[in-house]
Amino acid sequence: MFAWFFRLGSPKHVYRIAGRFLPWTGGLFLLLLISGLYYSFSAPPDYQQGESYRIIFVHVPAAWMSMFIYMVMALAGGVGLVWKMKMADMVASAAAPIGAAFTLLALVTGSFWGKPMWGTWWVWDARLTSELILLFLYLGFIALQAAIEDTRTAARAGAILALVGVINIPIIHYSVEWWYTLHQPATITKMDTPSIHISMLIPLLLMAGAFKVFFAHVLLIRTRTEILRREQKTGWVQELFKK
């Protein structure tokens, strides 16, 4: 157990393992994406929203990712903070830009859905506002890390910001119940059975899987880059580049 934990903290080890995972995450992503897209467009139209509801297959997975990546980032930041694990700090900084991109996607695709269905691109609804705050949390994390020269101080400051911001995650999730406004309530993640037909649930889950594997893939690449950047003076990295 401790040997495993120790190896997880070793950048050299993680660099090698991450490299070995890449072909698998890449292949699995393409498989999930192609099948997800196929079912996204072969599912029947919605009885109320017609064809416009197909935006759900990119909007909801993007929104889920925006929250999932935030939790990964905050958790990694927390581990780095408590156990002074450099490897965890690297994962946190590698995750942040991906999370920011998915948050932006959730907001903009939501806007493209809101315009034809609600008649407006944007409202200061609780769900939309809390998701916008999430984007600012990501941008704040990225800006804070970029502004601090010392790597360890930057990691610590970023982790504290990320951990404080975790409070926003349940707010996003429950916003549609606490403030019942314009955004429709959850159809999948609720206690009783999901109120979505199986023909629409399958593409949604496939696309969500595709997005998650895509995140894993890009996170592995970015973490490896971060390892090289921070460890470039060490012997093992120098050894990698000797011919």
Added chain:
Amino acid sequence: MSVSEFFHMGGYALYVWSSYGLTTVVMIALYLFAKRDQQQIKQQIARRVARSGSET
């Protein structure tokens, strides 16, 4: 569903295809930026290693 019906999206073509298009662009950009960053640091390290190798 015919091809023209497919692209028409029941009148919601603009919204549906903008959403899928933007998602595609953002995901490709995330991937390419990640690859480019890695390429840059690799070249940087390779140059430094080559230089220190020729000095000794």
